[in-house]
Amino acid sequence: MQAHTLTPTEIFGNQVRHVVPLFQRPYVWNEQDQWAPLWEDVARVAEDVLTAPVGYGAPAVAPHFLGAIVLDQPAGPPGFLTMRQVIDGQQRLTTLQLMLNAAQRVAAQHGSTLHAQALQVLVRNQPEILQDPSEAYKVWPTDRDQDTFRAAMDGDGTLSAELAGSALVRGHDFFVRAIAEWSQVTGDPDKAAARLQALTQALRDHLKLVVIQLEPGDNAQVIFESLNSRGMPLLAADLIKNLVFQIAQARQLDVAGLYRKHWEQLDTDHWRLRVARGRQYVPRIDIFLHHWLITRTLREVPADRLYLSFKEHLPTPPDQLELPALLADLSRDAANYAALEQWPAGSAVGRFRYRVLQAMDSAVVTPVLLWLLRWTDQELPTVQRDKALAALESWLVRRALCRLTSKDINRLTLDLLRKLDETGPATAGDVTETFLAGQRADSRFWPSDDQVREALTTAPVYRTLLRARLRMVLEAVEEHRRTPKSEQPHCPRNLTIEHLLPQGWQTYWTAGLTEELATDRAALLHTIGNLTLVNNKLNPSMSNRPWTDEQAQSVGAADTGKLTELQKHTTLKINADIVLTAPHGWDVEQIRQRTAEFIERIIQIWPAPAVSAAVAALATAEKEKVPAGEVDEPEEESAPGQSIALTGKYRPLTDWLREQDAASLSVTFDELETVIGGPLAPSARTGSGYWYSQSNSLSKAIAAGGYQATRARLVDETVVLVRR
Template identity: 40%
Template sequence: MPDVFKDPHQRAPSWGNLLTDDGAERKGAAVDTNAMTLRELFGPDQRLVVPVFQRPYVWSEDRNWRPLWEDVTALVQRRLAGQEVHPHFLGAVVLDQMPTATGSMPARQVIDGQQRLTTLQVLLAAVRDAARRLDAHDKYVRALAKLTVNDDDMSDDLDAAYKVWPTNLDRTAFRTVMNGPQAGAPGAAASPGTSVIEQAYGFFTARTGEWAQDLADQHTPDELFDALVRVLRDKLELVVIDLKPQDNAQVIFEALNDRGTPLQASDLVKNLVFQKAEEQSLPVESLYEDVWQRLETPDWREEVRQGRLKRPRLDVFLTHYLTSELGEEVLTPELFLTFRRSVTNARMPLTALMQHLVGQASVYRRLTDDQQPATAEGRFLRTVNVLDANTVVPVLLWLTTRFDETDRAEAVAALNSYLVRRTVGRLTTKNYNRLFLELLKELKAKDDPAVVSDFLLRQDADSGRWPTDHDMYAVLCTQPLYRQLTRARMRLILTELEDALYTGKTERLVHDGTLTIEHLLPQAWESHWPLPAIGPDSAEARERRRTLLHSLGNLTLLTRSLNPAVSNGPWQHKRTDILLHSALSLNRSLPEQWNEDAITARAAHLAEAFCNRWKHPAGHTPVSASAALLPPAPAAVPAPVSVPAPAHASSIRSVVAGIPSARRDVARHIHEAFAQYADGRVLTVAQIAAAGTSQYQPGEISPGAVAARLRANTVDGVETVADSSPLSARRVK
């Protein structure tokens, strides 16, 4: 191994490089700085106490334990080979003197370096127990015991025996490993549920045994442990920075970083809160156990995705919490600074502030839980997760805190419609930060959930407008949504449409997220689905099929086993298998013929269901669930024909863009929809709505509006078919 330890302050590349400008190299600092071996630091009877508010032990094998062990064994190997061994620098720790009663054991608070100190104590305990197990001379066991156990017969505190005393969550595990070989069989890996401290002990115990066994042919156990213990005691150095009474421990804590694993903003927040609690002489231990400990569970440290990045869940919550409380944007790099300012300006006592924050954390966990109830709000919360719409969370946090579920239902429905419609319409999300922040400010000013709909309706720029039914029909009937949306978002839309198609007579099905998206007209259609004609219009027909292939009307949901079984087969077999095995409302009304006209008609029906599910307050003519389906026509009624759709989606978009917003003539639209057919021909209301006329583009008018005009019997040359379901009309002379 390269000789990199000649300079006692040279930093080892694997575990060193840890001294900062506030360490030993800084001149004129108001601190006492000393380089200490482990014997000098741990030898005297004293307690190094980790404050209750610091994070738990988080160091890991690959990043921390293994590099440390490799550095130690490299030094031991040099000693066994008779070479000179220089002190090895392990980094810096920052300590603050704690007040203690006269005659009691000295104690210092660990401001920075608790991960390092805990690791070293666990390493010493593991080597101590391995020496005992391998029958090394008892003097090596005693030498290491002096570095791990205080010996004060006058102390009545059983925990005073420990040189390092970790934070609350780690104390039980720390007692276990420091009291003896109780963390599992020697050399055995720790079980998955074992604490991180016990895993560290298991790692060092196993490595010590393997090391001794590998060198057993060359050295006796006493020779090995003599070299190992001497290196551990006298050749590992820490720079110990002792703060003076005038030093601000919180400021120094913020300036430093626990170098092995970077501190998160939430670590600084926790430290700040409890430092202030100590300054105010509040019961720190009980505040931690009764309030803050709920934020110490592993799931709060779990990293969650925020756009393209991952951050600890607690940091993400604190960002949303501060945004909701302050009504201002909180940037990730400024999270701690913003929190510190909010604490300084808070009008409530610190205890009440902590309780409020933890209470809001519980609300946040409910809002972001993967398992949501089958309620309108629960479905919306699942939608927020699928859409990755995190910018709306501060608004939800505020609404949930201020109003019960009934009172906020309209606001939640408005947010749901707004987000889903803009997502399906592929409208930009770049403005959402500013938009929802402005909404939050207005909500806080007026304290009324009705503000949400009014605010969203006022957004008229493309970056913020709320798409209308007119907009959605144009998208849903023409756009290749399967290509434009992620699979998760497309599955969400279809699942919600399935729910929207239920009637009072329909059994509700529980969807467990295992259904897959299927193209009714398969993507590989050439084998069993040839184009109807080859001629001058073949290019146009192919383009129309290409356009409609990935549109909403051609998509459905099937089980994972049914999907590949029916995927590319002819329609007669495919439809039979789907109707035999699928109970979904999306599939129960599939017609006997499946072509471009059928896709267009089904898209219009699903667009109607979409606009019913995600309503727009500007107006929508509701229809019954049965009218939104496409079941086969009754036997007494001649089978309706399909209304041809325009050949190109682009032509639809260009025409739709120029349609005036004024109300047009529904009766004339119905009359023109029948114009190309002979007397006696029957069309459903959905097929009439899907027709393109001089009054409306395909899908622009809802089937409900058509049905209302037909029931009024005011359209010349057209009459309704009695008792038809869905409602149908016949051309008459």
């Protein structure tokens, strides 16, 4: 390559056309970061020219260096213009053209014809030798910017709102205003002409660029990479795009065709928009490329090494790369990624996007979603795709609800991708479920039903779960409560989480208060059974009211109670249920029962695979050294409405309860073990949620005896059994 330091006159003075390849990024410079600092430098040089002594031996005006550009001379049809391809520096060259054209326009209006013509030759080629109207411009940008560049340079004053708002037009307008203000065109005409003359000389002869001219055999991409830190930092996507199309150009492929078919869709504001990724804001296209590279390489890709990871993924030498296939793969996954928000809310993909990627903020598993979406229905049956997504969603939600670590999800995602890649798409759902069910490490296991019950029964989820996650869980319970034929099967989004027993219950809820009741309220206040969703946040006076209208009126709080206010602010099924089950009051017993009901729905919404329940029971027995005979044995399920006939170890408890006449029985765990003739399951002593479950053997035995468990106290090892 050859490098020369040239002035704008030497770069643009001849009949020349600098063409920006269509695969380069669009114009992105702005006033704060580039236009204003550049103009300040140019204005300083013009001031030096204006005040410099004239005559033989006078010191020369110091030039200002604008940086480096890289040009290549591609082979092409013969013509009357010298053609140059801009490898690097297109932002700088384009901006220089905008400034030269702006100065020419101001000089033509307020200076002399001579100054305007001196600048005109630097921005326009002679019309007599042109074969195409676009050849009139000394710089011709990438196709996305051509209309706006032409509008900026021609300035006919009839621009559409879209063109007028483009960066190129705004940049040109900035330089026109700045030059007119500096030249003082509204003052003395002679003074303005003198200042415009100094500016013309500065622009033509006192700006310098290092022009690197490539020669045959030079690696344009290596030079491009070494200079990419100049000006506006390049996105990783820009570097990848240039590398890919430089390879395509070197192999004499149809660059324009490949670009328009596979990459043009990515050169839009939608993809360059910065969106949240954790605490950072990152261009959407770089986030997508990060996920895509993981699916392609099946290994961890550091977010700050996307371009290097992409290069390392390419075969050596690059001519072995099946470039059209690579671009087709990338554009297909990009289209799937862009279309995620278009999936119906009730579809497995739509649910996964909202619940996992958005509410759970678990974007780390996006590569799995992209892998599943890349196949046709024939390659990956829809039922298998949906099964895979449901399994991964259940695994993630259950671990979050159990407050288990998420530090290993990125490695688990890679292991799952490798397994899917090994087995192929046809059985992706079965493979995903089996893979997740087989994880045994603390950072990877799939929580069982009992573990979810234990975690949620007394957990203050309002404080321990992020609001978005907690809201999503309540929405899911509401949707599960609705019937399939409901006119609105999906819960509205962005509702407010409200406590049923108020956080400020001490204001009106002290009648009959005992120390034990106060303790129970404090323990259950933030549990899931005491939470609901409302359209708008209730103000404190409404939120803390007594429960019923009569109670509110009796203490002079208001005409209506909290239950009535809740009904005004929502039509959700989970709130309608409260009206039916607790029309007269709301307190700890109702909270416990609603918590147990919600937990059972959560278990149904996000089920664990059948194999995991048995595996978890055996693992628990082994861990706690409990004899195998003491692990709950599965019982036969009865049809709805029928009494449950048990034949397992809890049958004596059922028989004993059927003999009792009391409305409630307060018994100790030891007394129950005496009735049963053996030990309770370990979970009965470690998780109060076990007592409120409707699916384990102990609860079924109690229900078959006509009772249900309430007020299970693990500290005292007592439980109250109330007749159903």
